[in-house]
Amino acid sequence: MRYLLLKKANFDDFISSLAQIEKVVAPVSRGYNSFSFAEVKSGKEITLKYIPTVLPPKKYFMPQREKLTEFNKAENSVEAILEYEKMVIFGVHTCDLAGIQCLNIVFSDKPKDINYLVRKNKLVIIGLECNDYCDQYASCKVVDNHLPNGGYDLFFTELDDSFIVHVNTGLGEEIVEKTRLFIPNDQEHLNKLEAIRARKREIFKEEVNVKHKDLVTLFNDKAFESKVWEDLDKRCVACGNCTAVCPTCYCFDILDNINLDLNTGDRTRRWDSCQTEPFAKVAGGENFRKTRGMRQRHRYFRKFRYPAERYSRYFCTGCGRCTRTCMAKISLKETVNALAAEQKYKK
Amino acid sequence: MKKAKLTDSEYLVKTGKILRTKQMTKLEKYFEIALPGGENLEHEPGQFVMVSVPGVGEAPISISSSPTKRGSFELVVRKAGKVTGVLHTLETSDTVGIRGPFGKGFPTQILEGNDLIFVAGGLGIVPLRSLINFVIDNRRDFGKVDILLGCKTPQDMLFGEEVDEWSKRLDVNFSCTVDRADPEWKGNVGLITSLIPGVTLDPERTFGVVVGPPIMYKFVIIELLKKNIPERQILVSLERHMKCGVGKCGHCQIQNYYCCKDGPVFTYDQIKDKKEAL
Amino acid sequence: MKPRVAFFDFTCCEGCQLQMANFGEALLDILNLVDVVTFREVMSERSEDYDIAIIEGSITTDHDVERVKKIREKAKVVIAYGSCATIGGINGMKNKFDLEEIKKYVYKDGAKHFSTIPTRAVHQVIKVDYFINNCPVYPPEVIKVLKAALQGIPYEVPDYAVCVECKLNENICMYDKGITCLGPVTKAGCNSWCINNGNICYGCRGMVSNPAKNGQMDILQKYKIPLDWVVNKVDMYNKPRELEEEKPKK
Numbered sequence: 029m030r031y032l033l034l035k036k037a038n039f040d041d042f043i044s045s046l047a048q049i050e051k052v053v054a055p056v057s058r059g060y061n062s063f064s065f066a067e068v069k070s071g072k073e074i075t076l077k078y079i080p081t082v083l084p085p086k087k088y089f090m091p092q093r094e095k096l097t098e099f100n101k102a103e104n105s106v107e108a109i110l111e112y113e114k115m116v117i118f119g120v121h122t123c124d125l126a127g128i129q130c131l132n133i134v135f136s137d138k139p140k141d142i143n144y145l146v147r148k149n150k151l152v153i154i155g156l157e158c159n160d161y162c163d164q165y166a167s168c169k170v171v172d173n174h175l176p177n178g179g180y181d182l183f184f185t186e187l188d189d190s191f192i193v194h195v196n197t198g199l200g201e202e203i204v205e206k207t208r209l210f211i212p213n214d215q216e217h218l219n220k221l222e223a224i225r226a227r228k229r230e231i232f233k234e235e236v237n238v239k240h241k242d243l244v245t246l247f248n249d250k251a252f253e254s255k256v257w258e259d260l261d262k263r264c265v266a267c268g269n270c271t272a273v274c275p276t277c278y279c280f281d282i283l284d285n286i287n288l289d290l291n292t293g294d295r296t297r298r299w300d301s302c303q304t305e306p307f308a309k310v311a312g313g314e315n316f317r318k319t320r321g322m323r324q325r326h327r328y329f330r331k332f333r334y335p336a337e338r339y340s341r342y343f344c345t346g347c348g349r350c351t352r353t354c355m356a357k358i359s360l361k362e363t364v365n366a367l368a369a370e371q372k373y374k375k
Numbered sequence: 376m377k378k379a380k381l382t383d384s385e386y387l388v389k390t391g392k393i394l395r396t397k398q399m400t401k402l403e404k405y406f407e408i409a410l411p412g413g414e415n416l417e418h419e420p421g422q423f424v425m426v427s428v429p430g431v432g433e434a435p436i437s438i439s440s441s442p443t444k445r446g447s448f449e450l451v452v453r454k455a456g457k458v459t460g461v462l463h464t465l466e467t468s469d470t471v472g473i474r475g476p477f478g479k480g481f482p483t484q485i486l487e488g489n490d491l492i493f494v495a496g497g498l499g500i501v502p503l504r505s506l507i508n509f510v511i512d513n514r515r516d517f518g519k520v521d522i523l524l525g526c527k528t529p530q531d532m533l534f535g536e537e538v539d540e541w542s543k544r545l546d547v548n549f550s551c552t553v554d555r556a557d558p559e560w561k562g563n564v565g566l567i568t569s570l571i572p573g574v575t576l577d578p579e580r581t582f583g584v585v586v587g588p589p590i591m592y593k594f595v596i597i598e599l600l601k602k603n604i605p606e607r608q609i610l611v612s613l614e615r616h617m618k619c620g621v622g623k624c625g626h627c628q629i630q631n632y633y634c635c636k637d638g639p640v641f642t643y644d645q646i647k648d649k650k651e652a653l
Numbered sequence: 654m655k656p657r658v659a660f661f662d663f664t665c666c667e668g669c670q671l672q673m674a675n676f677g678e679a680l681l682d683i684l685n686l687v688d689v690v691t692f693r694e695v696m697s698e699r700s701e702d703y704d705i706a707i708i709e710g711s712i713t714t715d716h717d718v719e720r721v722k723k724i725r726e727k728a729k730v731v732i733a734y735g736s737c738a739t740i741g742g743i744n745g746m747k748n749k750f751d752l753e754e755i756k757k758y759v760y761k762d763g764a765k766h767f768s769t770i771p772t773r774a775v776h777q778v779i780k781v782d783y784f785i786n787n788c789p790v791y792p793p794e795v796i797k798v799l800k801a802a803l804q805g806i807p808y809e810v811p812d813y814a815v816c817v818e819c820k821l822n823e824n825i826c827m828y829d830k831g832i833t834c835l836g837p838v839t840k841a842g843c844n845s846w847c848i849n850n851g852n853i854c855y856g857c858r859g860m861v862s863n864p865a866k867n868g869q870m871d872i873l874q875k876y877k878i879p880l881d882w883v884v885n886k887v888d889m890y891n892k893p894r895e896l897e898e899e900k901p902k903k
Contacts, residue, residue: 060830064823082823092821096386099429106429106472108384111376139621142384252650265837265868267816279625282386282618286430286800288682293430295386299821300618302625304813305863310616311434311455314589316629316651320865326628326651334631353820355828355837356868357875431806457806 029201032210033217034184034191040071045207046116050152053088054118055081065117074119076186079162080347084124084275085117089131089148090299096143096282097295110143116152116203123168123347125155125179127275132179133339134278152199155180159224160231165348167235167361170243173346174232175225185221192217235346236364239375243342246367247333252325256366261321263356268301270327270350270358276335276343277301302326328363385621388427388472389414394447396466399533402454403498404463405439409447410473416448419480420506421612421640425620426450426462427472434458435617435635438476439501441508451501451533477620478639481506481584481610489580490518492604494595496525496567496587500533502612502639503586511547520547521574525567525587527554548574567591571598578603586612592653596643609643613652656803659691659703660734661724663710663717664744664772669735670694670709672789679796686803705730705802711737711744711893712773725779730802733775736788740859741893743788745772748892772893784810788857788890791843811841812862815854819845827853833878835886838864857890 034042046052047069054074055063063078065085091111099106120128128148135144155176158168168174176183181200184191192213195201204210238246271277281300286293300307303323309315317323331344344360351359367373381387395407410416416424418438427433434456440449452462465471483506491510495503510517522541526532532553542549550570552563563570567587583599585592592611599609615627615634622636630649632638646652660670673680674695690700706728712721725731736742747755748771756764775781785798801808811817815836819826822845827834835856836848847854873880 058823058825060825062825062829082820082825096384097388101429104390104470106388106390108381108387110379110381110384112379113376134623137622139385141621141623142381146379146381249648262867263871265814265816265865265872267814267820267837269816269820272817272820278623280618280623281626282433282624284427284430284432286804288679288686288796288800290430290686290800290803295427295429295433297619297624300624300626301813301817302628304817306812307626308616308628310614311453311459312614314614316615320868322651329630330628334628337631353826355816355826355872430804461806 029195029197031213031218031221032193032195032204033213034193034210036189036191038209039191042207042209043071043074043118044069045209046118046203049206051113051115052118053085053115058082068118076119076156078119080121080123080166080349080352082353083273084127084347084349085120086127086131086275086278088115088117088151089128090135090144090278093296093298094143095294095296099293099295101291110146112147112150114150116154118154119156119184120153120180121156121158121162121347122176123166123173123345124275125153126171126173126177126345127347128153129177129179130276130335130341130343130345131278133341137339152203153180154203155183157183157185157224159186159228163348163352165351165359165361166346167344167348168346169232170234170236170238170240171342171344171346172240174228185224187217187220187224190217192221236361237368237375238364238373242373243332243364244336246364246371246373247329250371251367252329254367254370256363256370257321257325259366260324260358260363261319263358264303264320264324265356266303266305266320266323267355268303269353269355271301271303272299273349273353275345275347275349276331279307302330324358385619386474388474391426391471391473393465393467393469393471399451400531403533404452404454406450406452406462406465407447408450408471408473413446415445416442416476418442418448418476418505420483420509421480421502422476422478423502423620423635423639424450424473424475424477425617426452426458427474428458428461428465429472431461432458433472433474433618434462435477435620437502437505437612439504441505441512443509443512451498453498475620478635479637481640483509486510486582487516488518489582490520490576492521492523492574492576492581492583492599494523494567494571494583494585494587494599496591496595497527497531498533499586499588499591499612500524503584504534504537506584507541511541511544514546518580519576521576522547522549523567523570523574524551525553525570529553529557529560566594568594568598571595571602574602576602576604578605581608583609585609589614589653605644606647607642607644611641611643611646611653612639613641613646614639655686655688656704657690657700657702658687658705658707659700659728660689660693660707660709661691662693663708663721663738663775664713665710665735665737665742667694667709668789672792673795676792676795679792683796683799686799701727703728705732707732707734708738708775709734711741712775712778713744713747713770714768715770716768718770718778721775721778730782731775731779732783732785732798732802733781734785735790736786736857736859736890738775739784739786740857740891741772741774741777741896742857742890745892746889748772748895749888771896773896774893777893777896783808786810786840786858787843787846788855791846793844794842810858813841814861815839815841815843815845815848815858817841818843819848822849824848828872828876833876833883833886835883837872838869838887855890856887860887860891860894
């Protein structure tokens with residue numbers, strides 16, 4: 029739609045005035061070079077230069093625990109419900125914008141998930157550009173997420189003493205109206221933005237020895253039998269960290285909870301991990317992914333092959349969280365490179 | 376936190392009233408269930424429903440009756456976990472939550488006019504019965520029909536009276552085997568695979584429909600392939616852990632398939648290269 | 654009629670019973686559902702007529718064995734309550750030593766007046782229907798298990814690592830802070846209670862049934878943590894796991 033400018037001097041006012049209208053969440057520092065999205069009241073609480081948060085903003089779109097139905101046994105009634113909260117999410121990197129797009133696709137695939145689809149439109153997304161690599165674990169270029177590909181209401185790019193802001197939607201315009209801190213930009217600012225993007229095109233290189241389009245073919249039937257998974261079998265401890273932090277992992281469990289009156293209660297879905305042992309076990313005891321290696325293989329194929337076949341999109345956003353968080357130091361880039369080497373792939 | 380009521384959620388359940396129950400074996404219990412106002416479930420043979428008890432949870436259960444049975448449907452529940460354990464305590468006029476029907480059932484339109492060989496091992500008869508009775512109720516729409524059943528012992532045979540009826544019919548060929556016989560048993564003894572070589576069939580126009588425990592599939596499919604039945608004419612129904620029933624929660628995934636949505640019925644052709652399928 | 658509940662304590666600090674007394678409002682809801690007939694810490698009456706026995710503490714003498722067997726005979730439902738009851742807990746540390754020697758060390762000349770046997774968890778002596786792990790018990794889990802028991806449905810202690818829950822709480826990994834934590838080998842279900850509050854996991858819920866031996870060794874090597882040091886840490890709560898083969902068949 030259009031570009032506007034926000035002076036850095038006004039950033040704190042911007043967040044605090046926004047926080048008066050709506051709940052605002054943004055990346056805050058947790059120490060030890062860790063960050064998480066949390067509620068903020070002022071811009072000072074926000075860390076603008078952050079590496080991907082421990083959990084991605086997925087937690088607002090698909091809460092860790094979400095009530096689906098409520099029941100009353102005595103009245104023999106069940107109601108389907110949605111619990112939601114209006115919120116502005118500030119500071120979403122392009123990798124996480126891509127993650128949200130992946131979730132949108134999954135939950136709008138038929139049959140549609142009404143809970144997700146209604147909730148997502150209660151959330152305002154303000155993106156924030158990474159002008160440089162966050163760290164050595166990221167691989168956003170190979171999956172093409174180092175530059176913005178939509179999925180936001182406003183998008184901030186840091187210039188010298190200001191942010192150039194892309195206003196992408198009506199919701200974004202509303203924020204501009206309500207906060208009254210944005211000013212028109214000059215051509216000079218657009219030139220600077222273009223210079224940043226040009227520099228990014230230079231410094232962001234495919235982080236693995238595989239081309240973007242070839243990732244899906246790398247995860248072929250032969251790769252299913254690869255030695256790589258035997259290696260991961262020995263190293264993985266099935267702590268489930270990689271799936272918890274992944275912006276595109278959406279597996280869940282559904283559990284009943286009864287209240288202490290033993291009459292009313294709810295059916296709740298909760299994040300689940302395909303890396304845990306019981307995940308694919310049927311009631312009779314058969315486990316269809318018995319070993320940690322099989323489960324790791326499943327995770328990788330769920331990022332690079334199955335969604336590519338179903339939705340023509342990789343479900344790896346290149347955020348690097350799974351590698352960053354892995355206790356066993358299993359690295360996504362190393363795994364992909366090992367597969368490429370095994371298949372004697374040439375870029 | 377705001378709360379809204381949803382009328383179009385996939386997780387809304389209908390109240391199913393239990394009309395009849397029967398303890399079939401120590402582990403298997405039969406239920407006949409009606410939806411409010413006698414609404415038909417409108418399922419395809421081979422589909423499943425999510426059955427729930429509030430406060431306990433949900434479990435995926437195959438529909439055992441043919442859609443030609445109107446006004447109510449039938450389930451057979453094996454006691455294997457928390458939800459099925461509680462289901463076993465329920466009796467006539469108790470209620471359960473029903474979601475569904477879900478998944479792809481047997482492709483009856485494609486089967487129409489063709490010869491059919493049904494192979495059911497153990498509990499496999501539960502989902503397969505929905506198709507067998509559908510075919511029997513529409514008998515002239517299908518070609519030659521062979522029914523092969525197998526189970527551990529004669530006591531494990533489910534739907535004994537109905538199976539007796541099938542065996543007496545002149546319009547189906549019926550054979551049956553048990554792993555271990557008792558003195559009264561007059562049928563075959565041995566694995567179900569031993570029944571297949573004796574069947575005469577025209578592979579071009581025959582569909583093999585196989586349902587049973589995971590270990591059975593490989594061996595039965597080998598026998599059917601030996602009979603030259605094309606891979607895309609062999610149908611199987613797979614069991615997986617399922618939570619949502621609508622292709623989201625990930626538990627039932629077989630490579631790129633969601634068993635609950637893309638299955639549970641697959642052609643052998645679809646799954647033969649899927650390493651985690653059989 | 655409401656189910657009758659009795660609390661029993663064996664070798665323990667009784668802190669888990671105290672935890673129950675501290676429940677506040679939820680305790681009132683629980684008392685609407687059950688009649689507590691024996692609870693030494695909060696009431697003087699006691700009754701031998703009960704449906705649900707909640708057993709705290711580990712089994713450390715022959716007399717304990719006899720007493721706990723009698724409780725099993727009377728109770729319809731037995732709940733092992735707290736680390737000592739579910740996994741043996743810290744009382745299990747004595748299993749590392751020669752029992753006669755350790756008795757003399759503790760009781761000096763009085764040792765001859767005491768009998769002792771290796772510390773066992775309750776399920777290593779009698780059949781247990783429900784397990785409420787943790788030291789002390791984690792209140793939300795206690796309520797969950799009580800509700801399951803009252804509904805007559807099983808409760809399964811999660812058989813995956815504390816890390817699964819810890820990451821969902823966005824805690825910073827203790828290993829990244831340079832601190833050894835038993836989260837990777839300990840059963841979840843406590844919502845990473847200790848780590849949320851800045852402490853490490855001490856393994857008080859018992860070990861996951863299928864820990865990744867290879868992977869765990871890699872991690873220890875990576876962080877330069879000696880194996881026997883970690884085994885020592887695990888043994889603080891988990892030593893009686895070695896008696897698992899003594900589990901009764903029933």
